[in-house]
Every structure is written in C-alpha cells, then in structure tokens.
Amino acid sequence: MTVRIGVIGTGAIGRDHARRINQVLGGAEIVALSDVNRASAEAVKKDIAPEAMVFETGEALIASPDVDAVLVTSWGATHEQYVLAAIAAGKPCFCEKPLATTAEGARRIVEAEVTHGKRLVQVGFMRRYDAGYIALKKVVGTSIGAPIMVHAAHRNPSVPEQYVTPMAIHDTMIHEIDVLRWLLDDDYVSARVIFPRSAARSHAKLRDPQIVILETAKGMVIDVEIFVNCHYGYDIRCEVVGEDGAASLPEPMAVQMRLDARLQNRILTDWKDRFIESYDVELQDFIHAAARGTAAGPNSWDGYVAAITSDACVAAQEKEGEIVPINLPARPALYN
Amino acid sequence: MTVRIGVIGTGAIGRDHARRINQVLGGAEIVALSDVNRASAEAVKKDIAPEAMVFETGEALIASPDVDAVLVTSWGATHEQYVLAAIAAGKPCFCEKPLATTAEGARRIVEAEVTHGKRLVQVGFMRRYDAGYIALKKVVGTSIGAPIMVHAAHRNPSVPEQYVTPMAIHDTMIHEIDVLRWLLDDDYVSARVIFPRSAARSHAKLRDPQIVILETAKGMVIDVEIFVNCHYGYDIRCEVVGEDGAASLPEPMAVQMRLDARLQNRILTDWKDRFIESYDVELQDFIHAAARGTAAGPNSWDGYVAAITSDACVAAQEKEGEIVPINLPARPALYN
C-alpha cells in the first residue's frame, strides 16, 4: 500500500520532506500540497510532485479523501490548528517542531489525541533517529551501568542578530531537551542556567554561551553548554556517565588527514548536514506507521513535555542561577 | 515513473535486494521473481513482493514485457548468461559480483554492451557507494596532492575450511581491486604476493595472511594485507599517501566508551554490517539510471578489469614473490 501524503507548508523544510517522500523513500507519495503562499505549493508541485493537487487551505487538504496522512511543515504558529484538524479527521500527522508555540497549545493536542484514543501524531524530533544517538542509547542501556550524569554541548558557528537569548532554548536546546529525556528514559524536575561572560561574537540581545543544568526524577544531573557563536563549527557532544563507565556520542564520520603538520578531521559547519540522514529515517518511520493508520516515534506528550521544559528553561534564564522547578502533569496511558 | 524490476536468484542476497526495493527505496517495485529453486522465489513473493509474478526461467523473466530492469543475484556461474540476455533485451541489469566467472566471460559482456551502444550493466561493487570511501575519494582528489602509495588491509575474523588460498583474491581482495582503481582513477600494471608464515588459525589449504602489492600505470605502489583469520574483527583499512599529505578511510561510527580501564570502541565482526548502507545507495543509483533506460556506477569494463586483475593476483600467489604483469586491452569509448 502506498500512503498518500499531503504537505501543509511548502517552505524549505516542507519542500525537502516532499523530495524525500517522492524521490528517496518507499511506501508513500505526495498527493496534496498547500501553502499560505500558493505559488510556493505550485513550485513544489512542478519540481517534485507533478501529480499532487494544490489546496487553498490546510484544512481542505486534511479533509480530502485522497489524503491518507499529513505533514505539517508550516509556520510554527499554525501547527496547533492543523494537528488538531488532522486528529479530528483521524489521519496520521507528522508535525515539525514545535508541536505548538505554547505548552497550553501542546496540551490541547495531547487531550485531543487521548480523546481520539489512538496515536496519530509524530513530532519532528529527528535526533532520536540519528544512528549515533541510537548507538549511544543502546550502550547506555547495556554497558555503563545506570546513568548518573550527562555532559553535553550544542555548538553552532554563528547566529544572526534576530537570534535572542530565549531562542537558545526554543530553537537550540529544544533538541537536547527531547533527546536526553529519551536517551535516559527519565523526566526533568528542575532547570537552572548559568551565564559566563558573553562571547565577543555575541550581540546585545543575546547572552551566549550559557550552561543549562537539568535535574531528573531519577536524580541525574545534566549540564548542557549552549554556544551559538562558537565560530569553529557545528558540534554536538554528549557524554553519559554511569555507575560503571562513560559513553560518548560518536563524532560524525570523517576522513583523517595528515596534512600541514596537523592530524586532522573536518568538523561540520552547517547544522543541516549533521542530522541529514535522520530526516530520512524519521519520515520512513512515519510512513510505516501511517500505513497502519497510526503514528510512531516522538509523540504529542513528548512535544508537550518539551514545551513545559523549554518554558522552565527560559524562566531559569531570567532568574539567572536560580533553580526553577519543572512540574509535569500525569502522563496519559496512551503514551506509556 | 516506477521501475518494474525482476529478480533472478532469490537466495540471501536476492531476497535482501528485493526487500530494499519494496520496503526501503523509492522509485521501483519488484514485479517478477525467478529461481532455480522455485520454492525460494515463491517464498520471497509471499514475504516481500505479493504482487510479483514467478517465472520458470531467468530468460522468461527477462523477456517479460512487464519487466523494465533486472537484478542478477543467482549463482555466480549463471551471471554471464543472464546479463547477456538482459543486454540482448535492451534492459538495464544489476549484476552481483562476479560479472562472470572468467575474464573471457566478462569480455563477452563488454563486447555485447559495446555493440548495444549504451550502458545497461551495473556490477555490484558496493564499496564505491560507501560514505567513507566517497569521502576519502573527495579528499584524495583535492587535499593531499597526487597520490603515490596506498596501504590497505582487509581483515576478517575467520573463514571456513573450504576457503582456500585463491579465494583470498576472488572473494576478498576483489573489493580492494575494484575500489582502489576507482579511488585512484588508475589502472594496474603488475601484481606480486608475499606470504608471511601462516597464522595458527589458518588451515592446510590456505596461506593466510598475505600481502598483495600492486603497481599502477601512474607509478603508484599499493600494498594490501589480506588476513581472513585475524580473529579480532572485520576491519577494512586504507591510507592514501600523496605528495602533500595522507588520508585514511574513516573508521565506522562507534560509541566511545570508558569502561574496564579501557578507552574503547566496538569493532565490527560481521562483514555484512560493514557496508550495509552502501547496498541501499547502489540500488538507488541503479533505479535512478534504470528509470532513464540506462545504467550507472561500476560498469562491465570494471567487472572485466577486476577479473583480469584477479587472475593476475592468483598467478602471483602461485609464483610467490615474483612480479606478474597485468595487461589490459584498450578501453572501449563507451566506458570513458
């Protein structure tokens, strides 16, 4: 069976996912497109999905009987409405980050899905599909004893002027928030943020770098360095320390060179290259589950928890150095 | 357009390629199956390709108007006849190693394809699709100056009793023969083989390890250690030394652990895991080219050259330590 997919939002990421589905992955095809800018949808139709129908609205696309499943890759502020509509229509829905722009919005999605009674939503936390994190999770669960601490870093070469301090949480740290919870199979109970002096390459509205410290229900302590003007490259690091040993996220594959008096490997500089293969894998997982009328991978609850945790981290930025508790509601049985 | 593929030979590799095409890759579907053991083809139909038709013979499958392209994954001795039939039918054909069991057979395929006037054959040298070799080739072509030497090793934990000395060339070294030629964009002019004492884990009919030394038309010297009873793991290594520096094939991605007084990464032990992703990529390349009615990647000429070189290496085993010239005919223009 070929899953017939509609894409709502045909900007860079929507276009790229359409390409994946039509040209790289098996089991699905793009049959419908919609964008607030109709020309954008038409362009994707022309370049990638000539047989797709272009819809005036996301809601119309979702309602179409020719559409089996939906990709929500529109502007973040519109995610909630489309995901709710997809749930109402009983159609599997892949939603890019964020699930909603507020924790409250994410909660509404959780409630709608719980009411529906079956998983329909996958949130676009692609790191869970990265081969490195998957390998690390396997080692953490089998080889190093129960984990106690995590030391992580999220480094990015530079950011534009409009990137301000809270975005270090909402746009950057959000990935660690989700993937570390999954990696450790645990929940956060508090956050605090410590700011060193800002880097010279930062700007007036951005305190950069920062160190976010999370504590978990099982008593783990996680420190995450967020440094978005680190200059030298895009570099994601993660070491888990357990009762018996420590394990580190693999470095990306690289050719080792002996050149110019240096033993050297390339470090990536563009975040788009770092997890590029995991986008394929996450969408394949979506297609497989959608073919069965459901969804797999990161769920609405994960999106909701990420939203609550992000809000706490932003509060912790404002209360520099102070501990901010993270209180989660009870997890619905659907997500166990 | 969906490429309709027929598979001739539904043993382990044929079944696995069928799975790739129907479940992992986009752009193609399995529509026909054939195997000398019909039950095997029926089993693949049942498990993977329920809509495929089972043919009595490979020739009938090739002749079917429902088949756009052919995978030859049958017993090696039958490859030549099916590839020749596919060329005669003007259908793109992916053929697993070896292209033919003799250099003479490979030559006949080259001649048939040249007569046909268009590329139709891709040989299953999957290493050319490995991300590590691709990254190495890029560096070799841009960063380390013109290459002068290659130091390589092909290590395998153990082999069964029926693996005898010439198989170290035909089944093992064959991969280095193809991939190094491609990596260096060069041709071999001679081979010699040096045998150390055999390892204790070898057996009476196998001299293992061995060092194969190849010289190229451009004056490069390549040494390849073949050690198929190395015990510790499946390990493929390759360092290219150029005018300005050296570059090494990346190690497979692995979690670094600090455990038991050891800083340690896992080494693979099963060859099937080492290049597993490259099988996906090579078949995707085949599908893309087949959709255009042609073939890409390693061609018949490459298969022919590999056969000639293998024969020279086996002769060099017999003449232990002596130099054996490798004489290639002129390369037809089709393969430039």
Next chain:
Amino acid sequence: MTVRIGVIGTGAIGRDHARRINQVLGGAEIVALSDVNRASAEAVKKDIAPEAMVFETGEALIASPDVDAVLVTSWGATHEQYVLAAIAAGKPCFCEKPLATTAEGARRIVEAEVTHGKRLVQVGFMRRYDAGYIALKKVVGTSIGAPIMVHAAHRNPSVPEQYVTPMAIHDTMIHEIDVLRWLLDDDYVSARVIFPRSAARSHAKLRDPQIVILETAKGMVIDVEIFVNCHYGYDIRCEVVGEDGAASLPEPMAVQMRLDARLQNRILTDWKDRFIESYDVELQDFIHAAARGTAAGPNSWDGYVAAITSDACVAAQEKEGEIVPINLPARPALYN
C-alpha cells in the same frame, strides 16, 4: 654547585622524592633526613642516601649549616611550622600539599615570606609540570581565543570508607583548583556544588559524584565533575572553550590495540601513574631555583588561594546548590 637537601618526613612521598634527587635528577643530593619516626628516616638513609645525616627534629635539620634547601613531606598538620622555620632560616623550601591545613596558616606563611622579601617556598602542585597541561596552557594562550568556559572531570576508580564528602575538595578537587587558576591566569570569585544521586559504589558519609561550578574574575564558568568511585579508571579530563575554538588536555600516551572486537587503549587505574613524570620536573625546577637561593613554580600565595577556595567549596557542599562567594585579599607584589 650541588644543592644539599634535607628531607623532613620520610614516608612514601618523602622517600620517593629522596630517590628522585639521588638517583634520577642532577644538581642536588640528600644530605639530611628527619622523621617523627626515626626508623623511617634511617631506612631511607640506608636504602637511598647513605651519606645523609639523620636529625632528631625538622627544626634541627633546617638549622644545620650543611643543609641548603628543605623538602617538607611530613604529615600535613606539621607543614606550616617547618615552612615557617625554613623561611626564618632563609632556605628554599619545597612543601607538599597542603601548604597549611587552614587558610589562616597559609596566610601566615605568605606574610612571613613577604616579610623575608624573596621567594623561598614552592608548593607541590605537580600538575603545573605535567607535559599535557603545559601543552594545553600554550594552546589556550595562543590558539583558541580568550577562554570562556572549562569542562573538567576528575575521576578515580574507588576510595576507602574513611574518604568523606569534604575530602572530595581537600584531597581531589584541590588539584583542579590550583591548575585551572594557573591554566587560565585568573582568580575564582564564587563556588557552588550540585549533587546528582550518589553512585551505588559510594557510602553513607560520601556524596559522590558531585559537580563543582566555579566562576572567575574574568567571567569564566568552570564545571568540574568529581567522581571518586567511577570504577572504570583514573581519568583526568579538561576542555577549555574559547572565543575561537576548544582545546582538550591530551590523553595519556597509550598503545592502540585492535583486539576482541574492540579498538582500545588502556586507561590508567592508579593516580600515582598519571602524573609520575611531573614529580621529576617539579623537583628539578626546585633544585634549579634553590641553587640560586630562591624558589620557582607554585608559590605560597597559590597555596593560600587554594586553601581559601577549598574552604569555599566545602561551604558550597554544605549549602548544596547555593552560590558561595570567594573573597581574596590583595595579592602581595612579591607574587606578581
């Protein structure tokens, strides 16, 4: 000129330093020994320094006209009195950690040395003489831009029952306290300590691991994981993150092995092996300076600052998670 050295305290470390001076290093000889347990001093005389005189008291040894310089390697509580006596006698003095058991005691030594008007004291912070830290300091000062953060870890396989929580500062973290200050050329302004759940291998009177966070006058933030029951090995790590890049303390030299499906290096398990060469270098530095009637390397002020910082860290352990300010008096000109 050969520097004539007297050793006060001939336990394990005193004996080992005597061996260094008489058997490994040039420029000095052991001429005098003293220990509260005279038999211990006699044993060192017999085994290592047959021509040395054994003195009843450290004070008598210091007073002897045959002694040019003094090594204080006695029980920690006695360090202050011997160092003060050496200063009073105007003799160069190498004092093992701690310089004094209280910050107050260290301050008295600083005052005495300042009054004397010339450096006479070297404190046994041997990490400053480790080739790895020296190489790291060079890179930090030249290649990675001004430093902003440090991520460090001090891991030890196991500790005995009598090792209690404050010892994680006084006996373990003390090394990072000194060496990071030197590495960064900065002073601490605050400390806080965060405790994850304790490791199963810890015991009732020890919270282990812990994360100590130090802030510096220049606005750097340093996090140090102290984990003294880490089980897997003795492992010292340090990454400095600067404006332009990051640099890590070299791993100790180790043979890389491919064995048992693992790419592996040995990790040390005994702290005595980790900085063993730096003891030679620090004593050689002492000898060279003593030959000129003065002292080099870590000075009394460094010992005093380490004592103040340690006290703050222990207070920070007690005030779990709260920030504890570190106030240093003005640095006397002698130490600029």
Next chain:
Amino acid sequence: MTVRIGVIGTGAIGRDHARRINQVLGGAEIVALSDVNRASAEAVKKDIAPEAMVFETGEALIASPDVDAVLVTSWGATHEQYVLAAIAAGKPCFCEKPLATTAEGARRIVEAEVTHGKRLVQVGFMRRYDAGYIALKKVVGTSIGAPIMVHAAHRNPSVPEQYVTPMAIHDTMIHEIDVLRWLLDDDYVSARVIFPRSAARSHAKLRDPQIVILETAKGMVIDVEIFVNCHYGYDIRCEVVGEDGAASLPEPMAVQMRLDARLQNRILTDWKDRFIESYDVELQDFIHAAARGTAAGPNSWDGYVAAITSDACVAAQEKEGEIVPINLPARPALYN
C-alpha cells in the same frame, strides 16, 4: 658514586649529551672533552662543563685515569677507532650511530669486546628507550598473540640535495632496522625494495619514497615506507599484527583542538623533537651501567647486525624489487 665521563666529539649531539649529563641527569659528570676542532671543545667546557679538561686527542682522553667512561659523538668515520680504544682501556663507551661505517668495522668491535669478555659498548639506538616503543613491545609480548606482520612508516618533511638514495637506508631506515628487531625479538633473513614513482619534491639523485620489505627468521614480513619528502610532518608509525590482534605505536602526546572547522592535533615537523626524551633515558641507562663498569642497552652485536642489514637494503635498492638474502654469522654468547 659519580661516573666521570669524557666526550669525544663536541658537535651538536656531543654538546647536547654533555648538557644532559651535567644539567639533567644524576650520577655522572663531564670531566673531559676532545674534538678535532679544539675550539668546539673549549666552547662546551665554557658553557656546560667548566671543570672539564680538554684533551688534544680522543685517545688521550680515553687513556686519562680521570675518565671512567666515554661518549663517542665524533664524525662517524672515527667511531670505530675510539670504540676500539675504549674497549682496549676497559672503559664503558657510548657510541652514537653508526657503530662503524662498515659492517667489517662493526665486526672488529664485536670481536674486541668478545675478547675482552664483558660488555662495554652501548650503541645510540635511542628508539629502544622511547616510552611509546617500550609500551608497544610490552603489548606485543603479552596481548596480541605471536606477531606475523609489521606495517611501518618513517616520514620526514624534507631533505637537502645531498641526501641521496642510499641515505634513506643508512640515515633513516637504520632506526627501524634496529628497533623492529628488538621489538620482535627476531632477525632478518632478506630484504627487498620497491620504488613507486618519485615524489615531485624529491630530486635527481634520490628515489623517494620507497618501500622496504624485510622477512625474518620466524617468518614475519615487515613493510616500511620511507618517505623523506612527505612534506606534512615528521611522522613515525608502526603497527604490529599478531595472531590475536594488532597494536600501534602511540601517537606523540598532543592537545586536541576544535578550531577552524577541524578537529586537529599538531604533528611534529622536526625529528629532533620526536624522541627527545629517549635521549635522556638512554644516557641514564648508560650511566647506571657504567657505574658498575659495564654497558647495557643496544650492544655491539646490534650495531653489527644493523650494518649488515643496511648493506643488504642498499643492495636491494640497486636490485629494485629483487630479494636480497641477509646472512648473519653466529651470535657470540656475550650477546645472548
């Protein structure tokens, strides 16, 4: 006891060894100097050994009753005569490479020492004292099973015009010849040399790089890449492959940097830095043995075998690709 040492030949290496003995190492002092250029000896006296006596000839220095042991660091062609004189005088003698400029000369030294009946000569093969090779030898003897192959490389950034092809053996490969024999506890039985095309940075009288293949009495095969115009750095590599696994010479300690989109370590460029610490250790070993009236470490027989092997390798260069047997006389009992 302080060993009184005389130095014959006060050029760069002689001066440096004099500095080691007087300023770094314990247990010895320079009491005598001699050089064909007396001003050179006077300069070393002035700078390093003010209490040393300057002798007109090496023979007079050796004969002096004030001299306990001798360092021969003069021009290579004079080594034999001074070593023979030291043996005749019954004085321990450290001789820099080569022991003699011909195998015949080395044989005469062996015979003289055997006649004397006690070891008196240490040859300056400093790699045996390198911590990396020592660690590798330990692993080879305990962890990887009986060795079967060695892959080695000796790379140097550049050489002057006067460095001609045979010097790649006599000045460069000579180190591998000695250290691999020691590492493997084996003797060579044949040599052959294979030349790739020469590097563009080579010159008319130098074929560079080259691959030297040695076979041993135990059936091991060793390949050594010699590349003296490799441009990128001074780089010594050695991998031993055994029955159970493989082990590699440690890379020199280096700070790992993340900088300029590169994960990078420095590679040395000057050979003098690579084994600098091993010079200290070899001379300390000489001093310790000399204090007992004998010599330790690499002996005259080792020097003789190195000379015979070098001669065979040069012959193998001339007979490009052909096998040249290496026939050693019986080893005198003194060297077992």
